[in-house]
Amino acid sequence: MSTTEDPRAVAKDASQERQKRMIADHFSRLARSEERGEKCVYTFVPGNLTELLLAFDVAPVLPEINALQSGMRGLSKDYIALAEKEGHSEDVCTYVKCDIGMLRSGNIGPTGERLPDPDLLLLSYTGCFTFLKWFELLKQEYDCPVTMLHVPYQADGRITDEMRKYVVDQLRDKIIPALEQMTGKAYDEDRLRELLARSARAEDDLVAVLESAKHKPSPIDAYFGGVYYIGPIFTAFRGTQEAVDYYRVLREEVEERIRLGKGPIIPSGELEQEKYRLVVEGPPNWTNFRQFWEMFTDEGAVVVASTYTKVGGVYDDGFRHDPERPLESLAEYCLGCYTNLNLPSRVEKLANYVRDYEADGFLINSVKSCNSFSAGQLMMLREVETRTGVPGGFIESDLVDPRYFSAANIKNRLESYFQMIEQKRARGVTR
């Protein structure tokens, strides 16, 4: 989602430098939170309640982000090994194991500093069952209160009043009191409104950035690059002025690239020629992130839309945090995150992306860890193919377990896939 450290030099522009600084600052703030008497909450990315936490001056720690950072920094392998040694199964989500392993190794965060212990475990159970188990596991480790927000699944493809009420009731009667009790502060709805208003501003800019990929050539890569863009908004910054500023700068940069007719920034500089436009479903692999990205850029492939950039929350259909309806809009945000959508909605979203972004292909990276994403992807592949007529591709890897990243295998499939699109195009079959 965002990284503070990439061992190899990567081309960056100003916004990226800024983003990097923000994230690094966040981690060092966290590291010093205990001495500064600040409280922190462990919680998850999908449907995160950042504004609510900030309204209580509480900093979020996101275990998934720690895990992916560990993956990028080459530490996940040992962390996972440690967890498996303790009896965790090979079969389960590697984020969890990576987190447990990191905890056992001193809970050192991506900046090399120790992360604070949680004052509260805020289990936002949205779009993934594993979250329940993850916090049950953490609860064994920490002597702190835990509170849970159960976000119902959009099983029938829509948010009903009862669902919204269920979430709002939990926010009001469980989550807010838990935060009040932990911080000793009273819930201040006006403060929440201010934060939400700033969120909406940043969200507008983020959406403009992601949608800029509709241009040809696309000025951004909406998957690999997108990971950097969504960093601040899905982690600890939504609702802050920093986020507003970052997204404004980012948007300006991207608009400038459009004016200059430039392609996206890639690790080795700039993409010269956009040969393939792709829509990608599923999270990326973190252990070999750059290598993985280069398998695309080497072939001139740009990702113009991805679902992964919607894991924290989906803004496509116009959702924005709304200061007028603070708790309701938080509830809708939680209910709307990508893995909380049912499969037919996910298929429809992907098919729309293919059409709206004029993609040449549709690719799934199926990660072993995540049943929430992966169970059903083969059917999605077929459905999207039939609905859009563009060729689908399927590759398999994992989030942070390098054992499941087979470079040769993925390259082989990608190569065949790109050649297939190429051949189709040579015959004028695709646009």
Next chain:
Amino acid sequence: MSEHDKLAIGIDVGSASIKVALIRDTQADVELLVGRSERTRRREATDVVASLVETLLSEAGLTREDLAYVATTGEGEIVDFRTGHFYGMTTHARGARFLDSEADACVDIGALHTRAILMDERAKVLGYRMTSQCASGSGQFLENISRYLGVTMAEIGPISLQADEPERCSSICAVLAETDVINMVSRGISTANILKGIHLSMAGRYVKLLKAAGATRVVLVTGGLAADVGLMAAMRETLAEADDPLEVRSHEHSVLAGAIGAAIWGAFRARKMERLGISLAPGALSEART
């Protein structure tokens, strides 16, 4: 031989080879009289067992009537003249303790399966871990690779020890290994480095298995691959790299551990049955045990 002595034979029917051990239990001590391992190699396992047992007995100058107990383990249920059957981990634990009284764990690495076993001083199994239904990293896997490299089983270890830059390989399929090896050779990687790389990846698995089973001090490697000095070295290196004090040992009779353990338990049961006044007709005990 004193009349209190008990002679017992242990038969370990493995997927690749059959191991037989003949022991004398003097109540105070156990003595390994003679033991052998032979590859089945497309023969009927029961035929190989029969001929091995006869060879052993004749070498020891004994007959079947002298035996107090015929104990089987592994797939030994196919042996119809057995007195009783013991499960593999029970026997390996016992055999390992016999071969090395300091071992508190053993890892049995055979042709298809690997199991790490933690035991106490009475050879009681305290914990264990086994590999799954995939033969990658098994003895068979190593065998396939070495055959392709033109290396015999006995040479594998010594050659692997000469490696200078081992080619790490991820867990690969026992069947497809050959292709991967072809690929490595075509990239100019030396036989020693290929073998060592494979040894290291196998060692990684086994060490993981051992740690998961709870081993902390001394582990005896049992089963066929204990004879592979390269694998032993790789296991030691893997542990050293992780600063792990676990000590890995092997024994010249490691491959016989299961058979020895079975024989010892057999003698133990024979004594116990005698005390209880149960007569030991062949095959009877397996029923009595359940």
Next chain:
Amino acid sequence: MMRYAVGIDLGSTTTKAVILDADSEEPFVLGRGITNSRSNYDVACAVALGDALVDARFGMIAAALERAGVDAEARRVALDELTLRFREQQYRRQLAELDRVVRELATEAGDELRQTELAAVDELMTSLLNQVDALFTKDAQRKSDFFRDIAGSQYMHKAEALTRGGGCASRDDGPRFDTLVGLYDKAILAVENTDTSGTDFEDCILDAVVGPQRSLPALGAAVSEVIATRLEKLANVGTGYGRARLPFADTQIRSEILCHGLGAFTMFPGTRTVLDIGGQDTKAIQVDDSGIVTSFQMNDRCAAGCGRYLGYIADEMNLGLHELGPLANQAKRRVRVNSTCTVFAGAELRERLSLGEKREDILAGLHRGITLRAMSLLARSGGVKNEFTFTGGVANNEAAVKALRQLISESYGEVTMNISPSSIYTGALGAAIFATRSLKQEVPAA
């Protein structure tokens, strides 16, 4: 002079070459060649190409005979005989080399070898030599097409017989099976990785023609004519598992998927779905009405369900690959084999055999299992459209074909199912077509 374009499919198990007439509009196959893959990729390519050129020359000999007015039946008889003698010559040369290397290795090993083992080596190699005549009689059944396999299985067989009674006990002084096997494994590597393709044809054909030309003198003239004809390579394209390491430029490499799709489409233009089961992967491919791939699926990295699985099982049963299918088709019932792992299946097979199950029934179950796995890939790739082509080496296996036919019709109704006797060359054919196209600049070299 003859100008050709070649496609090379360097597979995990076998390396195939197909050469096309570079001057023909429609794809015209001049020759096909195959060898087992090995660690020296250049040699593998050269041998496969050499084999294809031999095939092409045999075609030219046939054409020369026709021009000389020899009637069809006489031509067939003469060519069959010539081919057999030619293969025999090749085999003898390789065997002589093997013999030399084995003995050399045995000498090098010196004291490590027991006296009995030295004697055994001698006996082994003599026995191999003595079996050559029988291998190349008209109706002989060979277990495989490759020297490695034929010589290997004879060697192992004999080695087992020689070491039987002795067992493996270290106290004995009889010959050790492992030692003997080790010698073979080492020697075959050396023999295989030496490129002999350059000199092969001329030497072998001149020796081979001696006999057959007695009954058909025109043959000698035809052979001389063909030896004198120059063959010129204009283009090559490589594909297959090892394509990245082929000694070709990037632009001359195509993915296997595209090649199999195009190859199958070229052989059977009505094809819309292709199933390729090779040595270590299975691919389900959909193509459109111009042979362009529209979607594909591949299996993961596990040998279960691919050709090597069958090879493994054949070994386990002491059978040749060629014998598996026919035997399985004699089954009266199917024994379900539970293990998904190839190696465990081998163990399970032994167990079942010892429980009295019949070999053919177990084999039938195994073939069914493989086909089931392929069916799921097919379904993943989009199912079977109206015309279906089965390619890859396993399409040579009649039991696999039978099981597939049955399952396809159960799941997709009656669809045309094409199987070509040269299905194993499909990928190479696709590559060769890409090569001829590159000559015509028809398709951008992507």
Next chain:
Amino acid sequence: MSTLTELDLATTSITTLVSDCEELIRDTSMPSVRTWKERTGGIAIGFMPTYIPRELLHAQGVLPVGIMGAGDIEIIRGDAYYQSYICHIPRSTVELGLNGSLDCLDGMVFPAICDVIRNLSGMWKMMFADKLVHYLDLPQDFSAEIGGTFYRHDLELLSQKLVDAGARPLEAEALRASIRAYNENSRAVRALYDLRRREPWRVPTAELYVALRAGLVLPVESHTALLERFSALVQAQTDRVPVDQARVILTGSFCEQPPLGLIKTLERSGCYIVDDDFVQVSRWFRGDISETGDPLDALVGAFLNDAPACPTRYIDDGEKGRELVDRVGACGAEGVLFCAPSFCDPALLDQPMDTAAVTRAGIPWTAFKYSEDTGQFQVIREQAGTFADSIKLWSGT
């Protein structure tokens, strides 16, 4: 065997009764459901294992049919929908759906079990667009006001969907009667579990299991009768005597079920299974559901307050595994077998917490994985055998 809905309860042989039940499970085309529909003209709704309120369906005249995978049938189409790292149950369920076995069902209810099942509910919608598909989002908030309100609404929604699919509307009296019928059934189940706990040699688990499984495809009244008959027969059986086996609890098999061969293997290798979590829906609640008051509230209340510590249920008090340790004590077990399906996240993520609790309590345990179509039991036999050996040889020393 007589008609499949009415098992031959007059039989005097356990073997016949058990093999009838086995046949009922094995026949994936579900003849008993088809017969029931023909006879009653009612509709039948399938549901995935663990828990759904079958009482509600029953009260509306619907036959709830539990779909617990397909055992070891050949998977032809189902594999096309699932990667290798996903458990077996969704692929076999899809296989059943696509090969027509489930045609006799008028819909499916997918309770919240895990992400795999949740996503399957969406796939089902796409595959069987014309049938009822309901995802029953069981609440993880167990307060009456919040979780209770939500759940009650979800049940009302389900009830309405059933009506739309042709069932009769829900009436309080009918629901109360259904609660009674299911209470009776679960009392019969509990009685058998009690009997097995006391005298495991009388009630081999392989038999008990198939008798329970039969309940998934039979009307509840018939199943209760079957259980009672089974109970009478096993108690009358005189040739079953205790032998020296280790008493163990089996846990982790709450969703995908192990093959019958595996259960038999465990028993043969020296284990008496004295408690398990097979076919959980048949004894989800510890006690009876209240037969008085508002019946829908009774269902909701039971769910909130009386359900077992299934891995699908969130436990926030940090005492994971306590219930398991308690159960070990309660049934006098000597060890625990963790027996979970491969790739089952809920079971496998719980396992480290459970094993830690069990270890702390000094209870021996062992763990292995299976899939419903596992056909090779050697490894498991070896493991269970060694486990039983070590309990028998050493326990108490």
